[in-house]
Amino acid sequence: MYFDGASHKEGASVGVIFITSDGEVLPSFTLTQNCSNNVVEYQALILSLEMIVDVKRLHLKVFGDSKLVINQLLGLYEVKKPELFPYFFTLRDSSDGLEMSKLSTCQEKITNKLTHTLNSPLH
Secondary structure, eight states, X not given: OEEEEEEXXXXXXXXXXXXXXXXXXXXXEEEEEOOOHHHHHHHHHHHHHHTSSOGGGSOOEEEESOHHHHHHHTTSSOOOOGGGHHHHHHHHHXXXXXXXXXXXXXXXXXXXXXXXXXXXXXX
């Protein structure tokens, strides 16, 4: 599962892409809301995990471009901003058994393009 959040002058957007171990791309989603970039990254991950019925039974690899979110959840970084506490605690309590990784630069470019495509109106 790939998640990405983006904050821009029009607000913020969340994109999530599910890819099976066979390479099949599953239906994904986007949301828009006005909030900080770190909050939107946390929201992207929370919403994507809520879409999975029983995470405990799945082997799920989670990839994101937010070094802050990934490292906070791995316990490598301390959560300092109070507005991030609710998101952190929600994910910490529901992310047992997840394998989390920061995207490489190449993977970030692909995810950013996919997220941008998901957030673009259809013509």
